[in-house]
Amino acid sequence: MSPSATWRGSKGTPVSTVGEFGLIARLDDLVAEGARRHRLASDCVALGIGDDAASLRPSPGHELLVTCDIQVEGRHFDPAWISPHALGERCATINLSDIAAMGGIPRAAVVSLGLGPDSAVEDIEDLYRGMVDRLAEYGALLIGGNVSGLSSGLIVDVTLIGEVESGRAVRRDGARPGDLVWVTGSPGSACAGLELLRSGVRPSQQPQWASLIAAYLAPVPRVPEGRALAATGVVSAMIDTSDGLIGDLHHLVERQQVGILLREESLPIGEALGEAAIKLGRSPLSLLLGASDDYELLFTVAAGSAEQTVRALEETSKVAVWPIGEVIADAPGQILLEDRRGSRRPALAGGWDHFRSA
Amino acid sequence: MSPSATWRGSKGTPVSTVGEFGLIARLDDLVAEGARRHRLASDCVALGIGDDAASLRPSPGHELLVTCDIQVEGRHFDPAWISPHALGERCATINLSDIAAMGGIPRAAVVSLGLGPDSAVEDIEDLYRGMVDRLAEYGALLIGGNVSGLSSGLIVDVTLIGEVESGRAVRRDGARPGDLVWVTGSPGSACAGLELLRSGVRPSQQPQWASLIAAYLAPVPRVPEGRALAATGVVSAMIDTSDGLIGDLHHLVERQQVGILLREESLPIGEALGEAAIKLGRSPLSLLLGASDDYELLFTVAAGSAEQTVRALEETSKVAVWPIGEVIADAPGQILLEDRRGSRRPALAGGWDHFRSA
Numbered sequence: 001m002s003p004s005a006t007w008r009g010s011k012g013t014p015v016s017t018v019g020e021f022g023l024i025a026r027l028d029d030l031v032a033e034g035a036r037r038h039r040l041a042s043d044c045v046a047l048g049i050g051d052d053a054a055s056l057r058p059s060p061g062h063e064l065l066v067t068c069d070i071q072v073e074g075r076h077f078d079p080a081w082i083s084p085h086a087l088g089e090r091c092a093t094i095n096l097s098d099i100a101a102m103g104g105i106p107r108a109a110v111v112s113l114g115l116g117p118d119s120a121v122e123d124i125e126d127l128y129r130g131m132v133d134r135l136a137e138y139g140a141l142l143i144g145g146n147v148s149g150l151s152s153g154l155i156v157d158v159t160l161i162g163e164v165e166s167g168r169a170v171r172r173d174g175a176r177p178g179d180l181v182w183v184t185g186s187p188g189s190a191c192a193g194l195e196l197l198r199s200g201v202r203p204s205q206q207p208q209w210a211s212l213i214a215a216y217l218a219p220v221p222r223v224p225e226g227r228a229l230a231a232t233g234v235v236s237a238m239i240d241t242s243d244g245l246i247g248d249l250h251h252l253v254e255r256q257q258v259g260i261l262l263r264e265e266s267l268p269i270g271e272a273l274g275e276a277a278i279k280l281g282r283s284p285l286s287l288l289l290g291a292s293d294d295y296e297l298l299f300t301v302a303a304g305s306a307e308q309t310v311r312a313l314e315e316t317s318k319v320a321v322w323p324i325g326e327v328i329a330d331a332p333g334q335i336l337l338e339d340r341r342g343s344r345r346p347a348l349a350g351g352w353d354h355f356r357s358a
Numbered sequence: 359m360s361p362s363a364t365w366r367g368s369k370g371t372p373v374s375t376v377g378e379f380g381l382i383a384r385l386d387d388l389v390a391e392g393a394r395r396h397r398l399a400s401d402c403v404a405l406g407i408g409d410d411a412a413s414l415r416p417s418p419g420h421e422l423l424v425t426c427d428i429q430v431e432g433r434h435f436d437p438a439w440i441s442p443h444a445l446g447e448r449c450a451t452i453n454l455s456d457i458a459a460m461g462g463i464p465r466a467a468v469v470s471l472g473l474g475p476d477s478a479v480e481d482i483e484d485l486y487r488g489m490v491d492r493l494a495e496y497g498a499l500l501i502g503g504n505v506s507g508l509s510s511g512l513i514v515d516v517t518l519i520g521e522v523e524s525g526r527a528v529r530r531d532g533a534r535p536g537d538l539v540w541v542t543g544s545p546g547s548a549c550a551g552l553e554l555l556r557s558g559v560r561p562s563q564q565p566q567w568a569s570l571i572a573a574y575l576a577p578v579p580r581v582p583e584g585r586a587l588a589a590t591g592v593v594s595a596m597i598d599t600s601d602g603l604i605g606d607l608h609h610l611v612e613r614q615q616v617g618i619l620l621r622e623e624s625l626p627i628g629e630a631l632g633e634a635a636i637k638l639g640r641s642p643l644s645l646l647l648g649a650s651d652d653y654e655l656l657f658t659v660a661a662g663s664a665e666q667t668v669r670a671l672e673e674t675s676k677v678a679v680w681p682i683g684e685v686i687a688d689a690p691g692q693i694l695l696e697d698r699r700g701s702r703r704p705a706l707a708g709g710w711d712h713f714r715s716a
Contacts, residue, residue, distance in 0.1 A: 046421050051530050052459040052598055053425035053520065058416040063404050067411035068517060070470035070506045101410040112428035112470075112515045148428045153509075157470045159426060159517040162411065172409050240410055 007079045012120020020147060023121060027128050031142045034132035044107055045143055054143035056108055056161065063169060065162040067098035073153040081197050082217050084123040088130020089218065091156045094242065096138050096221035097295035099162035101240040103170040103230020106140035106162045106223060113147045114155035131158070138223045170229065170299070174236040175252050177329035179300040181260055182310075184222055184319050186268060187245050187296050188288035189215035192276040195287070199280060212272055219295045226297055228316035234305040244292035246347050249335045252300065259331030262347060264339045268322045289347060300327055365437045370478025378505060381479060385486050389500050392490035402465055403501055412501035414466055414519065421527060423520040425456035431511040439555050440575050442481040446488020447576065449514045452600065454496050454579035455653035457520035459598040461528040461588020464498035464520045464581060471505045472513035489516070496581045528587065528657070532594040533610050535687035537658040539618055540668075542580055542677050544626060545603050545654050546646035547573035550634040553645070557638060570630055577653045584655060586674035592663035602650035604705050607693045610658065617689030620705060622697045626680045647705060658685055 015023055028049045047055035058064060071077060071091050082090065092109070099106045111131065115124065132142050140160065175181075193216030196209050203210040222240070229235045241248045249260050269284045277284040301309045306323070313321055328336075337347040373381055386407045405413035416422060429435060429449050440448065450467070457464045469489065473482065490500050498518065533539075551574030554567050561568040580598070587593045599606045607618050627642045635642040659667045664681070671679055686694075695705040 047527060047529065051527075052456040052596075053423040053462065053527075055460070055522070055527050056422040056424065057524070058420075058422055062416075064414040064416055064422070064519075065411040066414065066466070066468055066502060066517075066519065068468045068470050068502065068515075069504055070472060070513075070515065072472055072506050072508060074509065075507055098410040102413070104411065108424070110424055110426045110517060112426050112517075114428060114430060114513060144424060144426065146427055148430050149433055150430060151432065151511075155428075155472060155513060157426075157428065157515045159424075159468060159470075161422075161424065161519075164413070166415070169405060169411075169413050171405065238410075 007084060007123045008120040009123070010118045010120070012122045015115055015119050015121055015124070016117070018121055023124065023147060026121065026125060030125055030128050031132055034129065034136060035141055038136035040136055040139070040141055045141055048141070048143045054108070054110065056143070059163055061166055062163040063166050065099055065102050065104040065164055065169065066159065067095055068157060068159040069094045070155065070157040072155050084126035085130035086218055087156070088127040089134040091158050092131045092134035093219050093221045093295060095158045095160035096134070096223055097240045097242065099160060100221050100223040100226030101238050101297060102162070102164055103168060103226050103238065104162035104164040105227065106135065106138045106160060108141050108143045109135055109158055109160045110143060111145040112157040113145065114150040115147060116150045116152040116154060119154065127156070138221065164230070168230055170235050170238040172237055172239050172251055173256060175256065175258055175300040175327045176236055176302070177258055177327050178303060179236050179327040180303050180306050180323050181298070181300050181325045181327060182321055182323050183241065183245065183296055183298045184225055184321050185294070185296040186215065186270055186273065186320070187241055187294045188273050188292065190219060190293040191244070191290055192273055192280070192287045193217065194293065195280050195282070196276060209276065212276055216293055219293065221295055222297045222319065225313060225317045225319060228312050229297065229299055229309065232305070232309050232312045234301055234309060236300045236302065238297060238299040241292060241294040241296045241298050244290055245298070246289045246335060248298050252298070253333050253335070257329070257332050259328050259334040259336060260325055261328045261336045261338055261344070262325035264337055266322065266324050268320070286348070365442060365481045366478040367481070368476045368478070370480045373473055373477050373479055373482070374475070376479055381482065381505060384479065384483060388483055388486050389490055392487065392494060393499055396494035398494055398497070398499055403499055406501045412466070412468065414501070417521055419524055420521040421524050423457050423460050423462040423522055423527065424517065425453055426515060426517040427452045428513065428515040430513050442484035443488035444576055445514070446485040447492040449516050450489045450492035451577050451579045451653060453516045453518035454492070454581055455598045455600065457518060458579050458581040458584030459596050459655060460520070460522055461526060461584050461596065462520035462522040463585065464493065464496045464518060466499050466501045467493055467516055467518045468501060469503040470515040471503065472508040473505060474508045474510040474512060477512065485514070496579065522588070526588055528593050528596040530595055530597050530609055531614060533614065533616050533658040533685045534594055534660070535616055535685050536661060537594050537685040538661050538664050538681050539656070539658050539683045539685060540679055540681050541599065541603065541654055541656045542583055542679050543652070543654040544573065544628055544631065544678070545599055545652045546631050546650065548577060548651040549602070549648055550631055550638070550645045551575065552651065553638050553640070554634060567634065570634055574651055577651065579653055580655045580677065583671060583675045583677060586670045587655065587657055587667065590663070590667050590670045592659055592667060594658045594660065596655060596657040599650060599652040599654045599656050602648055603656070604647045604693060606656050610656070611691050611693070615687070615690050617686050617692040617694060618683055619686045619694045619696055619702070620683035622695055624680065624682050626678070
């Protein structure tokens, strides 16, 4: 990650000098080289880039998982803050995280690019390298895509296909009263990192904020963690925290006859998040719960199975995991927050809304 | 198709009043209603819209096909010319055509939308209805997607998953010397239709151009034709003509030890195309061969199997099919055009290039 890197932009080779098919040929070579470099067994790919459609061989006994996510310059990322390679990694991560949240195995991705006239071929190659590298870390190949011109800016839309053993996908809608609610990692860090960047902090000059800023710019998908959780067979619901903790807690209870009670004292507010809250003049709780770009896993499990579940996670991963509340029957569709004195209030609605916030 | 329809734009319900999740909920309802209306057997979909990823059950003995295509306002479509519903159909068709060109069966699509602030909820619903309806005509379901704000304009990126019997996908790279080259339909019509629109022709006022303009605005994917051709087992290569006849002929020979000889007298220049050429001050040949948005099928087959192939096609479809040339060994990588006197010249390079033409 080098968030202070500037893009080549018009100082690089303009895409117009190589043309659409020239660019595609360079990207194809780069993808093939990446697959060799990562020694990826591509036995699931019958036909990669270069035909009307790519072709995959599904694994027997598995279902397919499909997810897509469009990332728009100026909305989801700022080229002043993130290098092309790190952006490519981030675009892959966002989709890998969705497959992780189903308990799945990432397999293959296609990408659509929209490129403004100032796009430099070298930047697009770096972006692709970032995607190819990050996908390869989790066993997935880039197998196709297409590009279009735009009047300005950059748009990256990745569709990722994964697999999961038939009937074993972990859905959002399985939480039952009495289940405990857990979350991995340090939710709120990405939100704090973004706010710090917006306030003018640059990690190269202020390294004390680097971990929070890295949480925003260079998130890691919880793929092995999602697999380990799904393999226990006892996780009742799972989702990633891409819409913020409160937003995604709402997704777990919407159209369900359950609510969720969060215990304020159990929420993981680390030292860095606390200090960032002071610097930003925000409450740590609003950073933890609010609009966010975390890609942590939020899951529910029956109390009696919690120990087994956490042990399975700890055998796979060093990521921290926190019990933050429980599923309740008496407030369907609601997220309540209980303070240290036992008094309950609705947790603030939050989460990122592309149109309301725009 | 109603190309003269104006969009509601800022006169409709702004997306900001319903928000991202409100819009998604309305689109989800519309997709569910569409599946019921079309009585689509969704037994291949284990989990549709509403989770981190959708889930599909692959058919035993089949490979998956994956394709994506990004459509950008002002590059690929002009809202003054095409209604939201017709645009949705067109976005689906472009991807259906790629699955058709592999000989595949369309199954399921995901869509990423980028919406400018003037987008009206009703327009986006019509766009979705167009996609859902067109996909359903060919047996495919919309199973997921995501939306983002844009500073302006509209972007639609569809990823379509299909299936084909294992090992039976028809690739681009199988043409052999002596094979005959065939094309379906009326290639060049879409290019002529686009040029007519650009020259100010409106089909509501000048119905004599309606068929050419419809070829551009409302193309039909050749899905049953692609299946019938693949089922013969003798089609050696196939591609759709999305990059224009010459562009796609080049795709058939690139990196191959073959060329293609087109016979000018065999090229299907119909009455409407001939008249459009006169009106536009273009040669009919340049319309037929040049940059294009046709979604016809271009395929090669050994001369001895041609009759069987054409019969299979005629049993499935009323679409015309034309033998336009043959695969030759003595001009590898080249497309030659033979005139009525037997003299040969390289056919003009053409095809749409998003960066060079921009």
